[in-house]
Amino acid sequence: MTSFRKMHGLGNDFVVLDARRAALPITPARAAAIADRRRGIGCDQFILLEPGTDGADVFMRIRNPDGSEAGACGNATRCIASLVAGETGADRVVVRTISGDLPVERLGEVWRADMGPARLGWQDVPLARAMDTLHLPLEDAAACSMGNPHATVFVPDLDAIPVGTLGPRLEHDPLFPQRANIGFVQVLNPEHIRLTVWERGAGLTLACGSGACAALVNAARRGLTGRAATVTLPGGDLHIEWRADGHVLMTGPVATAFTGTIDLDALPL
Numbered sequence: 450m451t452s453f454r455k456m457h458g459l460g461n462d463f464v465v466l467d468a469r470r471a472a473l474p475i476t477p478a479r480a481a482a483i484a485d486r487r488r489g490i491g492c493d494q495f496i497l498l499e500p501g502t503d504g505a506d507v508f509m510r511i512r513n514p515d516g517s518e519a520g521a522c523g524n525a526t527r528c529i530a531s532l533v534a535g536e537t538g539a540d541r542v543v544v545r546t547i548s549g550d551l552p553v554e555r556l557g558e559v560w561r562a563d564m565g566p567a568r569l570g571w572q573d574v575p576l577a578r579a580m581d582t583l584h585l586p587l588e589d590a591a592a593c594s595m596g597n598p599h600a601t602v603f604v605p606d607l608d609a610i611p612v613g614t615l616g617p618r619l620e621h622d623p624l625f626p627q628r629a630n631i632g633f634v635q636v637l638n639p640e641h642i643r644l645t646v647w648e649r650g651a652g653l654t655l656a657c658g659s660g661a662c663a664a665l666v667n668a669a670r671r672g673l674t675g676r677a678a679t680v681t682l683p684g685g686d687l688h689i690e691w692r693a694d695g696h697v698l699m700t701g702p703v704a705t706a707f708t709g710t711i712d713l714d715a716l717p718l
């Protein structure tokens with residue numbers, strides 16, 4: 450049997466398996482089976498911890514419930530930093546992902562992650578062809594990459610948006626060759642926005658950390674907010690700051706829901 454930990458950031462939930470000391474037989478199909486909310490443990494993202502090397506305390510591999518691999522997960526970044534810090538006693542942890550190294554520090558009860566620079570070029574997102582990422586030729590949307598692809602759709606009233614139908618349609622739009630996470634944003638004032646995210650490979654979630662970073666960056670680029678704001682998601686609030694050097698800082702809570710064991714051999718390969 451293999452131990453797991455169920456964690457979440459604002460209800461964006463993760464099953465975490467630890468392969469730092471010994472490799473685990475995880476395949477995309479097994480990650481998807483674990484993430485299944487009816488037949489598995491259930492989660493928005495499956496997280497596999499691997500050894501950190503050369504300045505990283507841990508390597509975090511991220512999979513969506515459809516088995517696809519993601520380059521970033523803001524809420525999991527804070528959760529994994531807190532998990533590692535709980536083992537070492539450190540207040541600062543470097544979490545490595547396939548997109549880069551993310552330093553995370555404890556600020557009392559919450560954790561602040563440096564999510565790296567927002568990437569604003571159309572090739573960075575990526576988009577299907579050259580264009581201004583601030584004005585996409587669909588809906589009233591802008592795009593950027595936070596290590597994973599995001600489109601931010603600006604709406605006057607978030608409660609009036611059929612996220613469950615519009616989200617998947619935009620996620621699969623040919624404009625996004627790697628699909629995209631679709632954030633719907635209502636600007637309340639220059640320091641406060643509301644956000645609901647239809648996540649690539651996962652669907653509707655209670656919170657998306659990288660999506661909150663992208664939303665603030667795109668809102669600030671449009672002059673709708675300043676470079677720092679509170680982002681209210683269905684699961685709660687994150688504070689996001691787009692620093693002058695282009696890096697995006699995300700501050701929010703972490704939580705462990707429960708721990709348990711799972712028989713990996715019982716899962717499809």
Ligand SMILES: N[C@@H](CCC[C@H](N)C(=O)O)C(=O)O
Nearest residue numbers: 519522523524597657658659
């Ligand atoms: N929940 C995450 C984002 C997870 C990955 C995303 N679905 C993708 O495929 O890029 C977050 O908190 O950032």
